[in-house]
Amino acid sequence: MTFVAKPRVHHPLLPTNEIGLTRRDYEGLVSTLCAGCGHDSVSAAIVQACAELAIPPHQFAKVSGIGCSSKTPSYFLGNSHGFNSVHGRMPSVATGANLANRELYCIGVSGDGDSASIGIGQFAHIVRRRINMLYIVDNNGTYGLTKGQFSATNDKGSTSKKGVPNLYEPIDLVSMALQIGASFVARSFSGDKAQLVPLIKAGLLHRGFAFIDVISPCVAFNNHNGSTKSYDYLRTHAASVVTADFIAAGEEITADYAPGEAETVRMPDGSRLRLRKLDGSYDPHNRAHALEHVLEAQQEGEVVTGLLYVDPDASDCHEILDTVETPLNALGEAELCPGSEALDRINASFR
Amino acid sequence: MTTYNDFVIRFANVNGSGSASANGMFAKALFRMGVPIATRNIFPSNIEGLPTWFEVRVSEDRHHGRREGVDLMVAMNAETYAEDVASVVPGGFLLYDNSKGLDRRLFRPDITEIGIPIAKLLLPEFADPKQRKLFKNIVYLGALSALINIDFEVITGMVSTQYRGKDELIAPNIHALEIGRGYAREYLDCPLPIQLRRTSALGDSIMIDGNAAAALGAIYGGATICAWYPITPSTSMAEAFEKHAGQLRTETETGQRKFAVLQAEDELSAIGIVIGAGWNGARAFTATSGPGLSLMSEFLGLAYFAEIPAVLFDIQRAGPSTGMPTRTQQGDVLLAAYASHGDTKHPLMFPSSPKECFDFAADAMDLADRLQTPVIVLSDLEVGMNDNLSEPLTWDDSRRYDRGKVLSREDLDAIEEFGRYVDVDGDGIGYRTLPGTHPTKGAFFTRGTSRDAYARYTEAPEAYTENMDRLLVKWRTAASLVPAPEISGHGHRAGIVFYGSTAMPMGEAMQRLADEGVQLDAMRIRGFPFSQEVTEFLHRHEFVFLVEQNRDAQMKTLLVNETGVDAAKIVPVLYYGGMSISADTIQASVLDHYEKMRLPRLWAVGRGTRGGTPRMQTAIGRGSPGGDSVA
Ligand SMILES: Cc1ncc(C[n+]2csc(CCOP(=O)(O)OP(=O)(O)O)c2C)c(N)n1
Numbered sequence: 001m002t003f004v005a006k007p008r009v010h011h012p013l014l015p016t017n018e019i020g021l022t023r024r025d026y027e028g029l030v031s032t033l034c035a036g037c038g039h040d041s042v043s044a045a046i047v048q049a050c051a052e053l054a055i056p057p058h059q060f061a062k063v064s065g066i067g068c069s070s071k072t073p074s075y076f077l078g079n080s081h082g083f084n085s086v087h088g089r090m091p092s093v094a095t096g097a098n099l100a101n102r103e104l105y106c107i108g109v110s111g112d113g114d115s116a117s118i119g120i121g122q123f124a125h126i127v128r129r130r131i132n133m134l135y136i137v138d139n140n141g142t143y144g145l146t147k148g149q150f151s152a153t154n155d156k157g158s159t160s161k162k163g164v165p166n167l168y169e170p171i172d173l174v175s176m177a178l179q180i181g182a183s184f185v186a187r188s189f190s191g192d193k194a195q196l197v198p199l200i201k202a203g204l205l206h207r208g209f210a211f212i213d214v215i216s217p218c219v220a221f222n223n224h225n226g227s228t229k230s231y232d233y234l235r236t237h238a239a240s241v242v243t244a245d246f247i248a249a250g251e252e253i254t255a256d257y258a259p260g261e262a263e264t265v266r267m268p269d270g271s272r273l274r275l276r277k278l279d280g281s282y283d284p285h286n287r288a289h290a291l292e293h294v295l296e297a298q299q300e301g302e303v304v305t306g307l308l309y310v311d312p313d314a315s316d317c318h319e320i321l322d323t324v325e326t327p328l329n330a331l332g333e334a335e336l337c338p339g340s341e342a343l344d345r346i347n348a349s350f351r
Numbered sequence: 352m353t354t355y356n357d358f359v360i361r362f363a364n365v366n367g368s369g370s371a372s373a374n375g376m377f378a379k380a381l382f383r384m385g386v387p388i389a390t391r392n393i394f395p396s397n398i399e400g401l402p403t404w405f406e407v408r409v410s411e412d413r414h415h416g417r418r419e420g421v422d423l424m425v426a427m428n429a430e431t432y433a434e435d436v437a438s439v440v441p442g443g444f445l446l447y448d449n450s451k452g453l454d455r456r457l458f459r460p461d462i463t464e465i466g467i468p469i470a471k472l473l474l475p476e477f478a479d480p481k482q483r484k485l486f487k488n489i490v491y492l493g494a495l496s497a498l499i500n501i502d503f504e505v506i507t508g509m510v511s512t513q514y515r516g517k518d519e520l521i522a523p524n525i526h527a528l529e530i531g532r533g534y535a536r537e538y539l540d541c542p543l544p545i546q547l548r549r550t551s552a553l554g555d556s557i558m559i560d561g562n563a564a565a566a567l568g569a570i571y572g573g574a575t576i577c578a579w580y581p582i583t584p585s586t587s588m589a590e591a592f593e594k595h596a597g598q599l600r601t602e603t604e605t606g607q608r609k610f611a612v613l614q615a616e617d618e619l620s621a622i623g624i625v626i627g628a629g630w631n632g633a634r635a636f637t638a639t640s641g642p643g644l645s646l647m648s649e650f651l652g653l654a655y656f657a658e659i660p661a662v663l664f665d666i667q668r669a670g671p672s673t674g675m676p677t678r679t680q681q682g683d684v685l686l687a688a689y690a691s692h693g694d695t696k697h698p699l700m701f702p703s704s705p706k707e708c709f710d711f712a713a714d715a716m717d718l719a720d721r722l723q724t725p726v727i728v729l730s731d732l733e734v735g736m737n738d739n740l741s742e743p744l745t746w747d748d749s750r751r752y753d754r755g756k757v758l759s760r761e762d763l764d765a766i767e768e769f770g771r772y773v774d775v776d777g778d779g780i781g782y783r784t785l786p787g788t789h790p791t792k793g794a795f796f797t798r799g800t801s802r803d804a805y806a807r808y809t810e811a812p813e814a815y816t817e818n819m820d821r822l823l824v825k826w827r828t829a830a831s832l833v834p835a836p837e838i839s840g841h842g843h844r845a846g847i848v849f850y851g852s853t854a855m856p857m858g859e860a861m862q863r864l865a866d867e868g869v870q871l872d873a874m875r876i877r878g879f880p881f882s883q884e885v886t887e888f889l890h891r892h893e894f895v896f897l898v899e900q901n902r903d904a905q906m907k908t909l910l911v912n913e914t915g916v917d918a919a920k921i922v923p924v925l926y927y928g929g930m931s932i933s934a935d936t937i938q939a940s941v942l943d944h945y946e947k948m949r950l951p952r953l954w955a956v957g958r959g960t961r962g963g964t965p966r967m968q969t970a971i972g973r974g975s976p977g978g979d980s981v982a
């Protein structure tokens with residue numbers, strides 16, 4: 001791309017963040033997704049979160065698998081590198097990218113097909129490895145890009161657009177992440193920016209593996225009566241536990257337990273979503289409790305949203321591997337090559 | 352007649368019986384005596400209880416490929432006894448435990464039996480049955496020291512170093528050695544007519560397996576990330592990387608490590624990690640074998656199209672997973688060359704020795720960065736897992752890593768325009784940038800092919816074909832950068848082509864063929880894409896033999912496809928039984944072809960002929976005998 005051809009003309013009244021950048025500096029290309037697609041709202045929330053955090057935009061590495069959701073890294077953070085990789089394998093690419101340069105903020109975007117079906121093995125294992133990243137699943141309960149097949153997160157009994165019921169048990173990535181040891185687990189709704197933006201900010205600053213399952217309706221294939229991931233369904237079934245009250249890095253991410261009032265959130269397509277009140281008794285530091293809470297709500301046919309679990313003292317993969325502070329990709333011959341004298345000693349050990 | 356330093360000894364054992372360490376000591380003792388050897392493990396895909404063989408080829412002429420027939424068989428496995436006895440050459444020797452007596456039906460009048468009552472000897476000496484079982488191996492080692500003249504001090508010295516720290520094990524081991532040695536000296540005709548003698552022939556050689564050498568090459572070449580999934584015969588490479596990097600790349604003060612090793616959940620993940628790291632500017636590799644390579648195919652295609660450096664070591668074995676996973680083969684050539692969907696092809700390197708495993712591992716890191724593409728090093732079990740003599744590994748301290756075309760922040764500030772896939776230099780290779788380099792310049796979105804030269808999304812047909820054509824330009828650049836073929840001999844009518852571990856028996860095979868009046872120019876292919884030299888060698892000769900270890904002559908397919916050479920010109924010499932190809936097989940196949948086609952050959956003049964009198968020519972040679980360009 002030609003640098004001069006893309007001047008950014010800022011509206012003089014656009015507010016700037018601490019490093020003098022506006023929201024525009026965190027945006028990407030114009031989305032080519034369907035108008036009203038939940039995924040675009042997630043991208044917008046990422047833009048807002050990153051701008052508010054005032055992290056230089058080029059300090060991010062964006063990785064994704066394949067799907068409508070995985071296309072979205074093109075639509076936010078235009079000044080950072082992105083990698084639209086292979087279906088279901090984003091976790092491995094993210095792992096490599098993070099191992100190579102521990103200083104970048106790594107955002108992975110995936111879909112429910114990408115993470116809960118073809119990539120479920122990689123999903124499970126990146127959780128175990130504690131890669132320091134924010135992993136977002138744009139969960140629409142369907143394969144958007146291949147036109148509406150059921151995905152594994154789809155509830156049993158829900159119907160496809162053609163009216164065919166889903167006969168198989170659903171996979172809940174949130175429960176899985178909790179079980180395998182993710183140190184930050186949240187669920188949100190693409191339309192609930194007030195909840196989603198602080199969660200993204202907290203997830204980005206969390207050291208270790210942060211996972212957010214974002215229910216993100218597909219207006220083309222999964223927004224009809226009978227779908228449990230439609231706007232209408234969620235409007236009546238979402239229950240929010242904790243709004244992550246974001247506090248800057250270094251401090252513990254606390255939960256606001258105060259029982260909140262009913263909240264009305266404007267949806268990208270103009271509709272409004274009414275979320276349940278916060279549950280003041282919820283403790284996001286108890287993994288077992290979090291899992292129980294999710295399962296209980298599931299039994300009631302409700303979707304719990306909010307910060308379900310966080311371990312503020314979590315470690316990450318670099319700590320586990322005890323790698324040097326300098327990013328591995330910044331080491332040169334002097335640090336990496338043991339030289340001919342050492343090789344003489346090695347030769348001697350093979351005699 | 353006594354011969355020195357020229358025989359094949361094979362140990363037939365049961366795996367899990369502790370024979371590996373005794374056999375390893377045997378080989379090391381010979382090496383320390385300056386005796387040139389090559390070792391081969393022939394083992395089952397099993398942990399305990401199945402037959403395993405360890406073979407040592409002793410050859411002062413440094414013929415290190417496999418030779419058929421066993422001169423001295425140490426038959427310690429009752430289950431394989433019949434086939435072990437049968438594999439001894441006429442005039443050879445059979446060492447066995449005669450505590451229980453031998454099945455007389457297996458008696459062979461043409462070989463010498465050497466019975467040692469190993470179990471009986473041990474019974475009064477060691478109370479613990481487990482120890483008695485383990486020391487059986489040590490007893491035959493002791494007996495061999497007398498039978499074939501292994502320097503006893505060398506062995507006892509090795510026992511002492513091996514058990515340093517576990518000193519209570521030293522005395523009983525040495526005692527077991529002495530039991531065997533004592534018995535042999537007292538009751539057997541020592542030494543045998545096949546013997547060892549010290550030489551200074553080895554100079555500064557080392558004894559190392561190709562996987563360890565490759566791991567060291569990866570360290571020297573600057574690899575910081577190794578992602579892998581266990582699979583024989585590649586596992587030892589990842590393990591060696593972790594071990595040596597732990598020693599060479601750990602900061603003394605902090606204990607922090609300048610490398611990362613991840614055992615991934617599968618091979619898809621392993622290659623994904625390597626590609627993610629390569630995208631983000633770190634040198635990374637994975638080591639695998641055939642089944643893993645199959646799984647990695649999709650990712651390899653993406654890396655080819657997205658132009659991301661990655662290094663993959665395929666330590667080939669016989670396929671599939673329930674095939675013969677612990678046997679050697681060169682069966683992944685076509686899979687590796689064209690792995691993935693769409694039009695993809697990958698640079699390959701074919702190491703033939705541990706030294707080359709080291710060199711190619713380091714070179715592969717440079718090559719992958721320079722070409723911005725996956726590079727596959729095709730080793731195999733034969734060269735990878737067996738201890739082999741090797742020149743010492745060398746490193747030029749003035750060497751600098753070639754990180755390829757990567758733009759720095761300053762570079763980006765200095766240029767007007769950045770297009771990730773623009774062919775600025777005409778070599779088909781664009782300039783890349785790494786994440787985090789510059790606040791406003793040089794960021795791009797990596798995807799497969801649905802983009803233009805500026806990495807902007809498009810599905811325009813012209814953009815696609817233009818990109819694919821540029822990748823071909825890059826492919827031609829690659830042909831000049833992969834290791835050049837090694838060509839020897841000149842002006843003969845016919846040639847012989849080989850690659851990888853098939854080179855090991857080649858010197859011997861060619862010598863034997865020359866003795867039989869068949870002189871051939873030789874070419875060892877070391878890299879793919881094929882350079883002009885490879886094509887010219889094929890065109891220059893009336894016909895060429897192509898020796899390889901797979902059923903379908905995969906390299907032939909590759910050569911025909913890539914160079915346009917007439918397929919009829921290439922005569923495949925194939926072996927795919929899972930052992931490494933022997934000089935005998937090569938010799939027999941080539942001679943067979945000469946006979947079948949009634950091709951003229953030279954009389955064997957003036958050379959020591961192994962097979963006795965020179966064989967008759969099957970057709971009359973043109974030109975004078977002894978001339979250079981007849982055969
Ligand atoms: C190996 C492989 N198999 C199948 C596909 C086809 N494919 C592309 S996207 C997709 C499903 C995407 O679903 P999801 O991850 O939920 O993303 P969404 O489009 O719904 O956001 C499939 C099956 C592919 N690209 N690669």
Ligand code: SF4
Nearest residue numbers: 034037068144218219
């Ligand atoms: S098909 Fe569905 S998921 Fe894909 S862009 Fe359209 S609305 Fe979004």
Ligand SMILES: [Mg+2]
Nearest residue numbers: 111112140142
């Ligand atoms: Mg989906």
